[in-house]
Amino acid sequence: MYCPFCQKETKVIDSRISDTSVKRRRECLNCQKRFSTQETPQLTLLVTKKDSTSEEFSPEKIHRGISKAFNKRPFTEEQIKTLSETINSHIFNNHSQITTKEIGKIVAKKIKQKDSVAYLRFISVYHSFDNLEKFKEELTKLENKKTRSKK
Ligand SMILES: [Zn+2]
Structure with a gap:
């Protein structure tokens, strides 16, 4: 996952896992901005x-x-x-x-x-x-x- 602000590498600083999704907080290694991502199950095609x-x-x-x-x-x-x-x-x-x-x-x-x-x-x-x-x-x-x- 790349930083949405500067497109550089990010690291995961926190993960929260529930039954239906995984939420991760990330920090950009370059500009230090923080954002979170969420993984949810996808329908198979x-x-x-x-x-x-x-x-x-x-x-x-x-x-x-x-x-x-x-x-x-x-x-x-x-x-x-x-x-x-x-x-x-x-x-x-x-x-x-x-x-x-x-x-x-x-x-x-x-x-x-x-x-x-x-x-x-x-x-x-x-x-x-x-x-x-x-x-x-x-x-x-x-x-x-x-x-x-x-x-
Ligand atoms: Zn960045």
Whole structure:
């Protein structure tokens, strides 16, 4: 959990645990401001897969997919984590059930706002667009352009 004021690391200074939630008081290691967070149980989300079977939504899986897409791109581990968390809570807050295809579209859209290379990589892996070959082509073009400009 990062400080909402300066986005730096915080520490937990007190935890109160009840039957339905955990409340933590935190202090920022940088600006020393204090705030509290509350953990409450979240509804699980069922994801329908292409073969019509379903599985529980996995934030971890989303994070892995995003990390892979951003591999060697100029983003920090923290930025990737924050992006994954934003996407995961967006999905949780707006859906009671969802398909893998919808998830792919949401994630792709969010990645696109950050980085076009990561975006192309993601969609080529996720198969979230119909015209996959065209996107692979574009990805290759983009990467070739970068290699050439480095020389
Ligand atoms: Zn702070």
